[in-house]
Amino acid sequence: MAADASPSFISQSPEFHPEISVSPLTHDGLKFWQFMIAGSIAGSVEHMAMFPVDTLKTRMQVLGGGGGVGSCSVQSINVRRALGSILKLEGPAGLYRGIGAMGLGAGPAHAVYFSVYEWFKEVFSGGNSNNSAAHAVSGVFATVASDAVITPLDMVKQRLQLKSSPYKGIGDCVKRVLMEEGIGAFYASYRTTILMNAPFTAVHFATYEAAKRGLMEVSPESANDERLIVHATAGAAAGALAAALTTPLDVVKTQLQCQGVCGCDRFSSCSIRDVIRTIVTKDGYQGLMRGWIPRMLFHAPAAAICWSTYEASKTFFQQLDGSKDQ
Template identity: 30%
Template sequence: MMSCEEKETGSYGITTFQQVVSSCCGAVLTSILVTPLDVVKVRLQAQSNPSLKGKSFLDSDGLTDHVYLYENGTGKTWHKTSGRFTGMLDAFAKIVQREGVKALWSGLPPSLAVSVPTTVIYFTCYDQLRDALVYKIEDNDYIPLIAGGIARLFSATIISPVEMIRTRMQSRRLTYTQLLACISTNVANNGWLSLWKGWGPTVLRDVPFSALYWYNYEYFKMSLCKKSSLHEPTFLIIFSSGAAAGSIAATLTLPFDVIKTHRQTELWELDVTRSPQKTSASVWEVMKRIVVENGFTGLFTGIIPRLTKIAPACAIMISTYEYGKTFFRRLNKDKDMKNY
């Protein structure tokens, strides 16, 4: 499934560094604009699971990850709150009232420190894979699906240890010396693979999301270009395609997002609660527990704020990324013309 833009240009015509710059700008802008929606969504998911109190966990919009401390947080994580939220608007109002406007951007700096390199690896890897697969797979329709899934798997695997380290830094105030000693002890007792704890449910959630997202995004973009008889997609086409593709992927993968939020609470239980270590429940055990405690609808907790966040997040990210690539493509073309 080749986009109308690629059919016209033949290739990207930009360097890997320029792809990196484009994705970096998109990651920063997206994180700043959608973090408040992310905070509200996770709070709504968290209150449905009493065991979240005092524990840190990760959340993702499919493009970037964010870490949060649900209660008794310190520093730039969440502060203690009481009472339940009845909905998205109620959560916004109570968070601002009790904790101030800044609370809506809780944990943004450390999140940027990880989400930026994650997104850079993810988007750059996708473009490189898609270009490579064009010459190896006859059916181009499935290239975005394959490239999107592999790119997310690759980026999630590389960043997973960093995510775990960041979670520990936010769950407790540690100096770098203490952090290094803590990690060394953990590796000595549990092996190097312990740094990838939580990788399974993360991949189970993010890989399907990415595969569905890129497949639908490329399909919508190409279809809208054809209907409009355009050689290059406009900003509106890119923005609407990203929003629609993200919304579809978010809805279909929401149960795995909820499971990931619940299961993440077990990752640092020994450190946060100082209770004896427990064996992590499997994904299916967590799913069954959610259904028993909250019904089938419990698997779709936070769907409204998630969709409200996902649509603009995906739209802003892909629009910024595509705009950046178009800018560099034209810049390179102008340089070639001058040199010629």
């Protein structure tokens, strides 16, 4: 993130400065490729650490079809029962099906995500680190770019996560989807993903920057000593809030990515309205909030892990560059 604001910056109003021109090669004391590496490390650590919770969320979100957890109904399923069913029927390995696909996609996608975010944040904020609007808009640009990278592998990951998934692995899933459904199937949820992640990222980045700034102002004399705690706490708050607000669109995304597999509904189009109508008809409006608890349980610690890892990686590069200059 941007360096802490000086008093002269704090006194400025948070206005957009899109006319500001910055070099894409350096920002915040780091080069563009260093942001990419820091983001790649952060994204990989985040998703690998929290993958079992993501599997629970996926299973709970497809309960309207046949890809759910055991024989539990939509009304009775909860996180504990979902976890117990997976462990009983599939063992611990069932929580990690599809992790290879996420491993392949998380690094490149987050490299794009954070580097694009940092570049646009510098462009729009005009050096004002209090500019929440610039943080939000920069986050939207970041997610549009990164989702183009992660969506195909996210689809593969979610299909492998399903109960009794018919696919043997990543290669088998990619091959069969290409042959049976065409390349468009990999991007069937892209529009929904963008519509979900744009507000998610806007809320996430704006909340993170505001929470981080607020936490540092509470105890400025010890801010440097407690940077890890500050980044983790601000990240957790941002992740939890953004996850709760965007759960309905995440359910729609999961339905589109898993359609026709393991008894899940198949849709005649990728229309968000049609998917929502189908979910509401079958399960009521509560069906749109399926998996919201594991989604929050995923994104709160995941964001804490991601942001603290990302900021630590940035600090490492800043210190490395500083030692070279001496």
